[in-house]
Amino acid sequence: MTHGLASLVIRHTHRVPCPGSSTGGGTTAAQQLDVAVMSVGFKLSGELLARLSSLSEAAVVHIARRTLRTVGEMVGDHVRHNPYFIDFPANVPDTEEFWTRCVAQALDDEASRDTVWTQLTNGALDLLGLPAYGRYRHTYEEMLAAHDELIASAADRVTVLHPGRDPESELTELYLALAGSTTPLAEEHLSDLGKLAGRCALGPQPETIPVRENRAVVNAARLVAGAEPVLDTVVDVLRLACALSGGDVTLREPTRFRGLSRPVRRALLAGLDALVAANPAKLTDVRAHREPFKRLGERLHPHEYPQWPHAADVFAVARGEKRAPSxxxxxxxxxxxxxxxxxxxxxxxxxxxxxxxxxxxxxxxxxxxxxxxxxxxxxxxxxxxxxxxxxxxxxxxxxxxxxxxxxxxxxxxxxxxxxxxxxxxxxxxxxxxxxxxxxxxxxxxxLPEPGRLLIDPEVLDVALPLSGRAAPAGLGVLPRGTVSAVDGEHLRFFVYWKQTARRTDYDLSALLLDVDYRTDSWLSYTALNAVGGRHSGDVIEAPDGASEFIDLSLDRVRATFIVPQVNIYAGEGFEEVEESFFGFMLREGERKGRPFEPRTVRMRSDLRGTGRVALPLVFRRGDDGRWRATWLHLYLRGISAGNRVEENRMSVSTVVRAVVEREYLTVRYLIGLMSDRATAVDPWDGGPTPDEPVTYVGLERPEELHPDSRVITLGNLRDLIPG
Structure with missing residues (x-):
């Protein structure tokens, strides 16, 4: 199994695929892997440690390499996070002081002196033209040398990895789970399904594939593998054509259809003909997608296949030559x-x-x-x-x-x-x-009869993931509308991006709102220091990747809401850059350490949206003085260039209020309905688990659950949604 496919299993399930052979000799290598993953906030379960120890040393080393790489990517530790200010969060200057310093250095530079002097004379200074502004003045290694080691804490995140079955079984199980999902998948997970379908299309299949986008991805793989696609509507055929052309199976964006081989054209036309012949009313679905059907007809050449007249009717409706009222x-x-x-x-x-x-x-x-x-x-x-x-x-x-x-x-x-x-x-x-x-x-x-229910109380306020975009790919990501506790004294946001082809400037900012959602203050490149917070400095280009941070002492923040946001100031969008992600860390006391410490990362999510302003989540201080996060996963349209926290604070405030004050259906609701049919309902407090099979619902899987238990965690929370 390639690293990419093994990585999918680990990312989605927190299980490490292991071969069934037991030759022994892997104890030392397994223990070394356990120590290595702990440095990035993970840990091998006792069962996984024992399973790896039973393998050969060479097998464990092979598994360790791909596991370490995967967990590093999951937490965001696969890239170099370098702040502009080398000592961040210490010694961050006042904004005016920093700008003045940059101007002074520019005036000392013969190459920039005349331009900067002219700008000052005219009263309009371009910060981006200052040689010292926004471009790293130190290397990553120099930054590391400037920081002491992080002091270990029991409060650091620990994500447990469990043993999986043999690689083929794990891949098949993950494929069946994604393909048979009752809710649409996030874009990244839909891409993962495509990779799995290419390998599993001829193997076991889910009883049904209820989500149309999933069906299109699976159908494309089946057709390429020589199997019959599963079609229910004429739009299924359109989505399949989009998948075969590398286009958008959700039909949100127009697809440029590729030239299709004769066998593929015959398969698509035969599918359309059979559907309409069996039920002519299916033609009514064409009008909602007239333009893409017309473009598809130009590629399929239905006039060359008179044996399928009902397929020709589809394109006649698209062209307006045949009536089929929707x-x-x-x-x-x-x-x-x-x-x-x-x-x-x-x-x-x-x-x-x-x-x-x-x-x-x-x-x-x-x-x-x-x-x-x-x-x-x-x-x-x-x-x-x-x-x-x-x-x-x-x-x-x-x-x-x-x-x-x-x-x-x-x-x-x-x-x-x-x-x-x-x-x-x-x-x-x-x-x-x-x-x-x-x-x-x-x-x-x-809802199924759950038998004995074992519930982690922390999962009860997690919103039900009724759509894929409710919870994008990442680590520790919770669905939109979820409210979760924030335990820590210091909150640190981070964003990383790497441009693809042109200069790209992302700005990490934090808007602070009062109890009535009015602006209190903000942290950004224009306000490096605010009450309780510091900004790591503006980076204006990312050919090799760039990071920005915001550090907040929660006991010093006087506002009620903290709204982190990522603004695209210039360059490529979130879906154009090579990579971009956001996350936050929690720390307690004076623990030193680097600006980015993977053990303290509580959440990391990919930034992949069509807007120019990203709003991952909002932090709210309750009447009891405790901070809680409400998950947003939203993008605002913004403007084509120059997005800044100062300019969008009204629209951000309005969106935050609408989400915070909405009541989302949560896991608590479904557990309440399931409890009527359960033999027992017990909270799990982190202690020993029952010796009998249970239905466990929680944020993460406990160790030593009975092997016949049904386990619902963040990775498969969608399985709670009934079909």
């Missing part, structure tokens, strides 16, 4: 004519669309009789709606009363967030409560 269009016409009951009857043929339209239908309905009909139809078709949609609608109606008159947050599939005022009229409380009760009943019915 369900959405027919529904809109009925509602425009105030025919709510007619719209409900029509939408019962598409239960998912009916559920997504429930709020609109209830607001449009006139009188109790029509509202009763809407609710009755929803209850009747609920068993046919996906669990993810049921939970999303349940969360929507839970917030419905509170949201009336308040800002609403809208987040697209790429994590782009925007806020709009809520102008909808309120819904009758009785109707809302009836729907919520019906949804609870249906969701409870779908």
């Amino acid at each position: 369900l959405d269009g027919r529904t809109e016409r009925l509602l425009a004519d105030s025919d709510v009951l007619g719209a409900v009857r029509l939408l019962t043929s598409a239960p998912g669309k009916l559920f997504r339209a429930l709020d609109h239908l209830l607001r449009t309905a006139e009188g109790r009789e029509e509202r009763d009909a809407v609710i009755a139809a929803a209850v009747r078709v609920a068993p046919e709606v996906s669990g993810r949609v049921l939970l999303s609608v349940r969360e929507h109606f839970h917030n419905r009363e509170r949201e009336s008159g308040s800002p609403r947050i809208f987040v697209n599939r790429r994590g782009r967030g925007r806020v709009a005022p809520d102008t909808r009229p309120p819904l009758p409380a009785a109707d809302r409560d009836r729907l919520i009760a019906a949804l609870d009943t249906e969701i409870r019915r779908r």
Whole structure:
């Protein structure tokens, strides 16, 4: 198994694939690996240490190399983190003092003196033109020499690695879990599925692949391997064509279709023909994607294949030569004519669309009789709606009363967030409560009988991951809306980026807000020191990678909210750079150490979004004085260049308020429904685990669980979502 595939297993499951052979002699190498991974905040479980010790020394060394590389990448320790100010967080100058120093050095430099003097005379100084500004003045090795070793602490993060089965079994299990996910995957995880599908497409398959994007990725691998694709709608064929062309299977971005081989063209046309022949109503899906279907038709040449006339109908509809009114269009016409009951009857043929339209239908309905009909139809078709949609609608109606008159947050599939005022009229409380009760009943019915439930209390306030972008790839990343405790005296943010082709300047900033979400102050390259905090200095280019840090003493922060953000000041976007990620560390007391210490990293997430301002999470001080994090994973559009914390503080404040004040469905909700069917429900306090099989739900897997236990942790939290 290559390092890349082994890395996928470790990153997703925190399990290390191990061969089944037991030749012995690996004890010393296993112990050395345990010490090595502890330096970056990981530890081998007792079971893993014993398993590795039973292998040969050569096998352990091979496993150790790929494991060390993987865990380093997971925490962000695979790159060199160098702050601009070599002594950071000590000796950070005042902003004006630093700028004055840079100007003085520029005036002493013959190459820059005349330009800088002219700028000063005209009253407009360009910081980027100062030789000493924004470019490293020391090497990474010189920075390391300037810092003492970190003092060890029991409060440091320890992520336990567990033993896996043989590599092939681990790859197959991970493939089945990702392909069969009931919720859309994050972009990075969808890419991982593609790598696995290339190896597993002809092996065991999940019973169903409910998420269309996942199906497209798997179908592409199956077609390349010579197997039949699994198709249900004509849009499945369009997504498959996008996957084969290396395009966007979510259909958010246009795909430039490649020239397709004759066997592939025949397979796609035959698939379309069979679908439409079996159910001509499937043509109604074409209108929503007319342009990509037209472009695909130019590549498939359906006129060359008269034996598949129904496939030709698909492209005739796309060109407007054949009528196939869409369900959405027919529904809109009925509602425009105030025919709510007619719209409900029509939408019962598409239960998912009916559920997504429930709020609109209830607001449009006139009188109790029509509202009763809407609710009755929803209850009747609920068993046919996906669990993810049921939970999303349940969360929507839970917030419905509170949201009336308040800002609403809208987040697209790429994590782009925007806020709009809520102008909808309120819904009758009785109707809302009836729907919520019906949804609870249906969701409870779908949940498995868990047997004995063992619950880590820290997982209860984790929001349910109802979409892929709710929790992007990374370490210690929690879904959007999750509230988690922050235990530590010093909070340190970091961002790393490496440009691909042109000068790229990312700026790490922190906006401090008061209890009413008004600006208190901020930390950025324009404010290197603020109450309780210090900035590591502005780096304005990253050909070899660059890092910026913000260090905050939480007991000195007078604000209620701390909002870290990454602004793209110039250059490549988050999806264009070679690499970019954000994270935070927690430290206690005066522990010294380097600016970046992997053992203290509590979270690291990739930055991959279409906006120019990234908002990973917000920290809030509660009435009890304790700090807690609310996870955002949002991107704001920003402007094409020159994004700064000072300029976007109003939009950031509005978005933060909308997320913080929204109530998300959490693990606590599902555990409450499952508890009715459990034989016992026990909290896990970190002590010994039961000798019998349990259903364990927690942030991380405990050691020595019974091997027949069902384990739900952050890596597979999506498995809690019923199908």
